[in-house]
Amino acid sequence: MHEITSDSRTFSRAILDLRTGLSQRELWWQLGWQDIKQRYRRSVIGPFWITIATGVQAVAMGLLYSVLLEVELRSFLPHVTVGLIVWAMIQGAIIDGAEVFIKNEGLIKFLPSALSVHVYRLTWRLVLFFGHNMLIYLIMLAIFRPPLGWHSLLAFPAFVLIVLNVVWVIMFFGILATRYRDIYPILNSLTLLLFFMTPIVWTTEGLINRGGEAADRARIVEINPLYHYLEIIRAPMLGNHVDLYHWLIVLGFTAIGWALTFVAMRNYRARVPYWV
Template sequence: MQPTETVDRPPAPVESNSRTFQRAFGDVREAWQHRELWGHLGWQDIKQRYRRSVIGPLWITISMGTTALALGLLYSALFGQEINTFLPYVTAGFVIWNFIVGCVTEGTDVFIANEGLIKHLPAPITVHVLRLVWRQVLFFVHNLVVYLIVLAIFFPDLTEPYHMAGETQGHPGVSWAILLAIPAFALVAVNAVWVALLFGIISTRFRDIPPVVHSFINLVFFMTPIVWHTGVLEKVGAGGDWRMLIAELNPLYHFLEIVRAPLLGHEQSWHHWVVVGAFTVVGWTVALVALRNYRARVSYWV
């Protein structure tokens, strides 16, 4: 009786589970657990930028102050606005805008700029996104000093009921409702994470995206009520309804308004919160899908 011949068979292929939502959620969760890492790196970014400067990060505040003052004086004259209410409006809007645009533009380069760390540091890729957003939060805090100075100067005018030229309804003035700006900014920061994550993944694969975003963001600035307000749209003549529709279709207007309105004592319109909430859910869903499918490829694309 001859022995049975054994045939060597290749092992069955093991299915990869890297493209799962569990891995995507795990990447975000582990990145949050590494908050000491990205918190330290974000702070070091600012210190490194102003390493040999005499006044250091105060240049952030000075730059913001001069820009807000120049824009406020110019556009208050162009639109016939009262400087005591329009300058705080421009200042608050510009401070918030700088945070948003910083997260968007730097988000397109977030993985490209951290190529060395991604290839040599065994950490979730979301760490680099949180580092970016944290750095922009620190910039925002520095710029917020300018708003506090303007608020102190025009405090008597802003605490009384007032209206801006061209508006049909007035504003109650600054009150304890100003505290609503804290959860509003937190919600904007949560959205900044998914924006930087999604744009960072796409831009790593398609390197034409960053210059396109940088060019397009300048146009969006003038289309967003920052150096002008929506009351001007009704003041310029007939057709205010469709002009207001253009403003309402701009998503950045809603993100800006949920933070700016309580800072200036404006009447809070809750439809802005609904729009921002919808963008939060949809945006995070799309970002998690991109993270699930391409998180493992980012290190090869950079």
């Protein structure tokens, strides 16, 4: 029994779990689609309700905050729209990720599959929701016609990088919140706070242009890592330039996040079925 336990607490077993989960892609593909179908069963337009809700939220917040902050709606509304689309994926990874193993208790106990299958399942579902919300982005492009160029193609590697981060966020917080159930309400409250601390319904440029203390406060946002994640994909999607330091910061947090996740998987992956 001691040999089995020690063998399960190795980095090679953690990597094997991730690789096995990827090889079972047909399983989490189907489960991800099933989640969406079950959630919108008997609905006429199905998951496009999320698209409508996101679009209405973007328009409402764009109109409101453009007046409050005295900024031009033509440039501000696309900023808010893309920000909300990307934020929905980030928020889903944090909040839904914290309950990913708890909600799949039955499958974890009775279905012989890698633990990462449930992580990939949630990631796939978030990607599908992101794809649905891209309809709002296409409508926004047709209306406002931002100056897209070749640099806008950077949005694709940025999206891949964000998905890689979504995987480790779900796995790490999923393990942590399964062991300590107080983590979920903490993350729920923290995510709401981070929403207002991240430039989604406001812009750093607007604060900098005001000068004085407002400009100093704008520089404080650099401490928030989510700002950099948002910037590497939103800027090219709006036809804006992305500074290199945003990419370097995101890559740094990606490496740190995966390192912590591998440690968590090595030490606690085998205990998750007993905690749920």
